[in-house]
Amino acid sequence: MIDVKKDTESALRDAAEVTAELVLNGYVEKWVEGAIFPSEMAFFLAKCMVEGVTTVVESGRQDGYSTEILGDWASRDGRRIISIDLEDDAARAAACRRRLSPWPIELIKGSAYEQFGRWTKRTPDGPVGFLADGPKGWPAISMMAAATTDRVRVVALHNLTIGSGERALFEQIGGKQAFYEHAIVAPGPRWTELRNREMNFASAADAQRSLDVSSLGVLSLDADRRGMFRGLWRPEFGLHQPAAVRTLWNLGLAVASTKLYGLSFRLLGR
Numbered sequence: 001m002i003d004v005k006k007d008t009e010s011a012l013r014d015a016a017e018v019t020a021e022l023v024l025n026g027y028v029e030k031w032v033e034g035a036i037f038p039s040e041m042a043f044f045l046a047k048c049m050v051e052g053v054t055t056v057v058e059s060g061r062q063d064g065y066s067t068e069i070l071g072d073w074a075s076r077d078g079r080r081i082i083s084i085d086l087e088d089d090a091a092r093a094a095a096c097r098r099r100l101s102p103w104p105i106e107l108i109k110g111s112a113y114e115q116f117g118r119w120t121k122r123t124p125d126g127p128v129g130f131l132a133d134g135p136k137g138w139p140a141i142s143m144m145a146a147a148t149t150d151r152v153r154v155v156a157l158h159n160l161t162i163g164s165g166e167r168a169l170f171e172q173i174g175g176k177q178a179f180y181e182h183a184i185v186a187p188g189p190r191w192t193e194l195r196n197r198e199m200n201f202a203s204a205a206d207a208q209r210s211l212d213v214s215s216l217g218v219l220s221l222d223a224d225r226r227g228m229f230r231g232l233w234r235p236e237f238g239l240h241q242p243a244a245v246r247t248l249w250n251l252g253l254a255v256a257s258t259k260l261y262g263l264s265f266r267l268l269g270r
């Protein structure tokens with residue numbers, strides 16, 4: 001009998017060797033405080049490779065650390081990246097755009113509450129991955145759940161701290177394997193080197209987040225998990241329940257969906 005769990009683990013281990021190599025090649029020492037850690041990016045991309053993802057929609061790029069890694073990955077196999085950010089700081093945004101200019105990335109300025117669903121619909125045929133690192137928390141989860149179509153295979157959210165309800169939800173849907181320390185159980189040499197170099201570099205840079213426990217939750221969505229994620233309805237969402245956000249997007253009322261998030265925060269504090 002085929003051991004599906006073992007097959008999945010070894011496919012992920014092999015993919016993680018490929019993506020660890022990519023990140024080792026120039027990105028570990030470019031990490032800056034606030035950015036997603038190098039190993040977290042390698043884990044997200046490994047999951048995307050296992051699921052055959054051809055387009056990633058990202059929200060929250062700031063100085064472009066995570067986005068540059070996505071762009072480098074995409075450039076190798078004709079994949080596509082769409083990256084959304086508010087770009088509130090014009091000088092910072094311009095520097096980020098210069099940094100990302102060599103890579104095949106569609107850079108969108110605007111609120112992800114408005115743009116995320118619109119751009120997901122515009123993705124070319126093929127499996128899609130989501131990476132959210134601004135907005136965060138429950139609003140990011142409702143936004144991604146609202147945007148989830150049948151083609152969405154991977155969903156990731158940053159800053160899922162231990163003890164938070166958002167992290168518990170990711171573990172409920174994807175098991176502890178939503179975090180790399182539980183998913184990559186027998187790491188290969190490239191992954192081990194990546195973790196060692198990251199530890200050395202980020203400790204010297206006095207990193208504020210834990211280097212032992214990751215905070216990027218990554219869900220692989222089969223049909224059951226996709227249905228569960230898409231259909232989420234929780235008090236923590238307040239007024240921005242995924243079904244309501246999706247309905248506004250489908251009616252062409254994307255601007256109103258941004259207002260819904262603001263109204264929910266003002267009325268209910270969430």
Ligand SMILES: C[S@@+](CC[C@H](N)C(=O)[O-])C[C@H]1O[C@@H](n2cnc3c(N)ncnc32)[C@H](O)[C@@H]1O
Nearest residue numbers: 035036060062065066085086111112133134135
């Ligand atoms: C922590 S930074 C992202 C860091 C980046 N992912 C990295 O690893 O290098 C968060 C970013 O999210 C953006 N952001 C926050 N809320 C947003 C929203 N509603 N729509 C679009 N971007 C948003 C901010 O402008 C900021 O640039």
